[in-house]
Amino acid sequence: MDFEQFYNQLHSLTQEAKMDLVDAIKIFTAKKGRSLLRKGAVCQNIYFVKNGLCKTFFFKEDKEFIMRFFIEGSIFTVLDSFLTQxxxxxxxNVLEPTTYICLSYTQLHLLCKKHHCMETFYRELVSGASINMMKRITELLEDNASERYFNFVKEYPELLQRISLGDLSNYLGITQVSLSRIRAVK
Structure with missing residues (x-):
């Protein structure tokens, strides 16, 4: 799915709003390992992955916890930082060479002031992100490690060949040894 298909699916925009949105976005490429946002920095952008793979994560006591992976057709930000600046x-971080679109906080708010349909678009983005966040929290709190693994395999089979076992175990919240045991049970 390209960016135009994404925003048309999310909410219909007027022709003028579409043109202004296209003028407001910037397209970038990044190499594997590049940081798009560092902990402690203010998230200034909403990102859309044209091709490639990214992850959001944090460290606690030298252990990495991955919140989400984002593949082609995904839109994302660090919601609390973006909303509150x-x-x-x-x-x-970028996990493989990636081309992505950025829409800045400032540009988004200018578009919302100018076009009512962009306010609705923004609301739909935030609502979708909130729902995804609640789903992720629920799976971490309610599902055991095996359930989380098999749900991941079912929902994101294309990612299994694209992410490391270390990243998968960090996403599932388990050790690589535990992941190996779960995978052996199949």
């Missing part, structure tokens, strides 16, 4: 507790 406060320092982020999370970081964003």
């Amino acid at each position: 406060s320092p982020s507790k999370f970081a964003i």
Whole structure:
């Protein structure tokens, strides 16, 4: 899914709003390992992955916890930092060469002031992000490690060949040894 398909699916925009949105976005490429956001920095952008792979994560006591992976057609930000323009507790890294679109906080708010349909678009983005966040929290709190693994395999089979076992175990909140045991049970 490209960016135009994404925003058309999310909410219909007027032709003028579409043109202004296209003028407001910037397209970048990044190499594997590049940081798009460091912990402690304010998240200034909403990102859309055209191709490639990114992750949001944080460290606690030298252990990495991965919140989400983002593949082609995904839109994401560090929501609390972006909305409040406060320092982020999370970081964003590129896991493979990636082309992505950025829409800045400032540009988004200018678009919302100019176009009512962009306010609705923004609300839909935030609502979707909130729902995804609640789903992630629920799976971490309610599902055991095996359930989390098999749900991941079912929902994101294309990622299994693209992420390391270390990243998968950090996403699932388990050790690589535990992941190996779960995978052996299949």
